[in-house]
Each structure stands twice: as C-alpha cells, then as structure tokens.
Amino acid sequence: MNRIPKACAGLATSLMLVIGAGACSSSVAKSSSGGRMTGTVEVGTGVKADLDKCPSTWNQTGGITKDSITLGISAPRSGPLAGVGGLADGVKAWFDHVNATDPVDGKKVEVEIRDDAYDPARTKTNVQDMIASGKIFSFFYVIGTANNIAAQPLMSQACIPQIVGGTGSLDLVGHPDKDPWIQGGLLPYATEADIWCQDIVARKGKGASVSYLAMDNDFGDAYAKKLQECASQGDIKLVSQQRHAPTAPSITNQITTMAASKADVAILGTTSAFCGQGLSGIAASSWHPQVYVSTTCGQVGATFSPIDPDGKGTHVALNRKDPADAKWADDPTVKETIKVLKDENLSIVGTPPDGVLLGRYIEYAMRTAAKMDGGLNRVNLLKVMWHSDFQNPQSLPGIRFQTDGVKDPLIFDSVQIGTYVPPAAGEKVGHYDIAKTVVKGR
Template sequence: MAVFAGRIAITSFAAFALLAGSAAGALAQKKYDTGASDTEIKIGNIMPYSGPASAYGVVGKTDAAYFNKINAEGGINGRKITFISYDDSYSPPKTVEQARKLVESDEVLFIFNSLGTPPNSAIHKYMNSKKVPQLFVATGATKWNDPKDFPWTMGWQPSYQSEGRIYAKYILKEKPNAKIAVLYQNDDYGKDYLKGLKDGLGDKAASMIVAEESYETSEPTIDSHIVKLKSTGADIFFDVTTPKFAAQAIKKAGEIEWKALHILNNVSASVGSVLKPAGFENAQGILSAAYIKDASDPQWDNDPGMKEFVEFLTKYYPDGNKLDQSTGVGYSVAQTLVQVLKQCGDNLTRENVMKQAASLKDFRSEMLLPGITINTSPTNFAPISQLQLQVFKGERWVLFGDIISGQVGG
C-alpha cells in the first residue's frame, strides 16, 4: 500500500512537474511590450480629420471600421484591437503633441498609418529614438524606405518619386517635345514628386519643364497659380496637390479652357472626393496612376475582392463612400497590418512587429490591382512599388498599359 501510495505520489509529482513545465513554456512563448497583452493590442493613429487635408480623414475612419470587423470576428489570435486615433489638422506641431500622447500617455504598442509627409516627418526622429514602430505611414515619401538609419519607420504605398518617374517615362515616349508646367505643394511631399519627374526626364528636364509653381496649404485657393501656369504656354500640366487643391485645379483649368494634358498625382485621383466635386466635364482626359481597384469601374462589379469590400462598407462603415479612393486604401493597409499581427503570433514586442512587417512575401489585399503584390525585407521598407497608368473618361478611370515598377534606382 505504501509502495502504491508512493507511486501515486511520484506520478502526481511528475504530472505536476510536466504541467508546470508546460505552463512555463507557454509563458515563455508569450512576449509583450507596452500596449499588448493576452487580450488586447493597442494601436495609435494620427489623421487630419480637420484642416486643409481633411478629405483624407476617411482613411482613419476606414481603418477603425476594419478593426471593428476584426474584433467582431474574434480579434487576432484571440486579442482585440484598441484603435486610438487623434486629429492633427495636418499640422506638424500638433502631430508631435499627439504622437507623444499616444506613446507616453496612452502607451500604444505602435503608431500605424498616420497621414501626411510633413506630419510624419515631424515625428520621424522621435519615433525612432523611442524605438516605437511608425508603421505603414500614409505618405509615399521616399525617405520612409531607409531601414539602415530609421529602422522603426516603414511606408506602404508606392513612393512619390517612383510615381513621378513613371509619368516621366510616359511623357518621353508619347510627348518628347512637350512643355511641362508643374504645380506642387511646398513641402517634402510636393518636392518628392518633382524630383521623381526630373530624375525620370533626365537631361531633358531643364528644357522640358518651363514652369515650377509651389503653393502653401494655408492658401484658401490656388486659382491664381493655375492662371499663371497656363500663361507659360505649357501643353502638359503636372498637378502635385492634395484633394482640396486638386479639385480647385481641375475646376479652374476647365473654367479658363486650359487644354494641356493634365497629369494628376495618385493621392488625389479619388473620383468621389476630387473629380466629382471638380465636375466630371472638367476631368475628361486627365492622366494618373493607380494601384487600388476603382469601385466606379464596372470591370470589378463581379470581382470577389470588390464584393467583400462593398459588403464591409455596408456592414461596418455605411457612411463610407466606395467611390472615394481613400476608403480602398484604408481597407487595404488595415488588411496588411492584420497580416503582420497574425505573423507576430504571441510575440507582440515592438521589435517583432517590425520584423514581421519586414517579412511580407507576395501578400495581397484583394483591392490591389491584379499583378500588384506587397513585398518587404530587412533591406526593403517599400511594400508597394508597382502602378498602372489610367485615364479619366466619362465618370470613371480607365486603366491602360502594363503594370509598371517605378522603384527608385530601378
């Protein structure tokens, strides 16, 4: 009996040791930094819900709605997302204030998809000094792809320089003797596009670009700039503006009957928030580039990815306009983040978030154009580098040509 009891005791001890070891192993596998736990992933965001770039606020609202969908479906690896989004009015000093609040007071795991080149530039060094991910910033400035000097910052959308180079390739092929007038926002965003165009034109840039006109976001209207650019006799108008000013530029060019080929940067190519307000009659023949499917294009009516997107808007963001390009962008970047967090598993440290963000292989949000995939690596922090040209006809964009890679240096 004593022997039997002894065996029970030994067996019980072995079982206890095994359970304890398993529990210790499970605990060892779970790693958290500030902002993550067994039940929650806390994410920060900064958007211009007011101010001159308020049209982009839709991106933040779409992100929030998508995370509500994820939470309703059980979260990510059992954890719910807490999404804290603040308004900075597209004002860099306000961005700094909101970033500090998110990191030091709200204690988020990372800041995700904050919008604008000047705002993100203002917190670039701060985020890296704090070693807090500044992930999938909503701006195409080339500087976000600098893993060596800024390992905690990563872009998402195609770079502005890449896009500018693609337009230059088109101009050199189709209109090699053109005279180009450029309107650009006087900050890193505008200058990045201008650099891409000039780099793409190469030696011909000096002779082909006949006017460079910059504007400030504090200006109520850019009408006078459009009139001035028309007077140069340019037959191509390269329009590097955010939505409010893009709508003004399209409308004014129509009013004064400036018949130049109008090339509009992708960030303002939204049918719902730019072209429709400007008047479809003024937008005919505008050229741009795309990487997201356009919900106004009937070719996507029976597309499974588009159907999922429309169903998402109906259920989780009924106020969202499917014709506003920003909803498609917000949806796609949120899906990309969910993939990153799934890859993180139970290791929700800031270091692992960046590691997984830099380990995406041919990932697709189904709102991306066919043939466009998301790829990153420890030396490549530019997830999307492909675009397709499009021309505006009637009430929608019509894609043409092949998917083009505009990688800087490529």
C-alpha cells in the same frame, strides 16, 4: 506565397507558408529575467534593431493585453485636408469587421485616432501623448511628410513601430538600415514623379514641355526635385513651376499661370480638394495639355465625380481597386470593402477604402507575427515589415505588398497607369482605363 530563405529549408512546409521568411532572421537579442528583449536583433536583410537603445520602460509586447491590441494614428480630422483623415476610419472599420469575425491572435484590435488638422506641431503632441499613455502597440499611417518629420523621431526613440507610415518621402522611408521603426505606406513621391516622366516620354517623346503645380511643403518638394532631375536628364522641359500653400483657399492664380505656358503636359503634385480645383481650372481654360495628378487624388468618387467631365483623360498612377469605380462593381473584394464601410456608415468615396486596403495588410502583418517564435510582439512585427510578400486582394492584379530589407525596402513601388473616363449617358460614375503593364520607378 511568402518568400522562404535557404536558412529556413529545414522547417516544415506548412509552418514556412504561415510565418514567412522573417521569422528565420538571425539574432543576438535575448529576453531579460523580466521578459524584455535586449541586444541587437536582425529584422530583415541588412536591417537590425538595437533594443538596448530602447527606453528602460519599453517591452516588446507593450500595447497588448490579454484582450486587446491597440494601434495609434494621428491624422487630419479637421481643416482643409480633413478628407485625408477618412483613411483612419477605413482602418478602424476593417478591424471592427475582423474583431467580429476572426480576431487577431484571439484579441480585439482597437484603433486610437487623434486629430492634428495636418499641423506638424499637433501631430508631435498627439504622438507624445499616445506614447506616454503606454497603450500603443504600433502606430500606423501618421499622415503627412512634415508631420512625420516632427513625430517619427519620437516613435523611433520609443521603439514603437510605424507600419505603413503615411509619407512617400524618401528622406524618411526606404532606409531601414538607418531607422527600422518606420515603413513607408505610400508610393514614394519621387518614384511617382519618375513614373510620370517615363510615361510622358513614352507618349510624347523626349523634351515635351511640362508645367507643374506642387504643394509648398516637403510633400511637394519631393515631386519638384524629381521633375527637375528629369528635366536635367533631357526627358522633359520644365516651362512653368508653381507652388501653393497647404492652407491656400484657392489655386486659381497658379492654374492661370500654368495655362499661359501652353505646355504639352500639366502635372498637379498636390492633394485633396486642390486636385479637383486644378482639373476644373484647366478644363475651363483654352489649354488642352496631357494631365497627371498625384496618386493621393486617385479616388474616382472624391476627385473626379464632383467635377465630371472636367477630369477626362487625366492620368494617375494606381495600385488599388477603387470601390467607386464602376469597373470593379462585380469584384468580390470590392463588394466586401463596400459592405465593411457601409456597416460603419462610411462612404466608399474618398479615403476610407484606402484605409481598408491598409487594414488588410496590417492584419496580415500581425497574424504573421503572431505565428513566429515569441508570438505577436513589436520585434516580430518589424520582421514582417521588412520581409513581406502579401497579395492584397484589394490591390490591382499583379501588384504585391513586398519588402526584403535593404534590398527592397519600399512596399509600394509598382503601379499601373490609369486614364480617367467620365460616365457615359446613363452611367452614374466614371472609371479608369488601366494599362496592363506594371511600371516601377527607376
């Protein structure tokens, strides 16, 4: 059920359940004679959007026509991290399904995808071009921390939301009082690293030795900073700290150095193919640490199946059901996800299923906004972004998509720890043993 504030108590119960609490935010915004909203509007607890700072050409219904709603994303479709860009295909596949079965607000949702090869300069150009086109209602999941550092100021200045932005950097997300136009769409990297620290202490006790590898960019910096904080607090002891370039052809040297440390714990704060390389490198050594990998590498089919059984016993912070995990073979939502992807000739391995997960939330947000006073528009979308309470059926049981303005600005801050189990004889794919306890960052 959606959360309903006291101010909404006089509304009909059925209406409250549909529109949620965000529709009741107080506002001094008003429509001009041309229909454009002006002034300052409260879009969540402690969150305001100053519409007078928006460009003169801005309108709250930009990107919506009588027949369509257009969403935009810049993502790596080429280069070493091209696999991450498959998430955009998953979102598009979900909305192709929605368009064919129950269109949002009676309109077709179109998804415009631009390739940036994970190059922040190209991301910035892509976003500039999409803004200039005047066709984008909202951006979603622009992928990469450095990429968002380059492009998010453009989206915020243009007053175009980025729902579930593709970064876990707390320098960019989690501060809607400063920038209401971006909502984080990843478990924050610092939160994830803190959860690793908590789990290490629970399994090994305080002071366990840790060797970590992190990508040499803002993504890796967030992991490294939090792990260093954990070490300064005495939770862990860092004995080897390695970095690698996002375009590195190999991380063999870093893994060799980590293995020489003989640390109790190995952490791979990286993504895409680097995770599999790291796990295989550790397995081939004489080193047998407790291993953690980034949640961005949590897909069974993409990360673990190609290297089985090298990932045995690896711990991952999880918040969604993986269609490639045999554990969910009979789950109705997973079956639906598989069908949606196969209908578009997409793989259930890798990031396309994550795109369906996010597509379900974006659909919820737009349908909820469409029921509010004024209908579907960017301001009402902001209200949903900053006051969500959605049980995504593709999430793990007990994990909800929730926000409450500055009180709870992170839509992803809860996980369950999964431990990878390779396939037994006669099985095609492995699975996670998932702890029942839901863990949050401190």
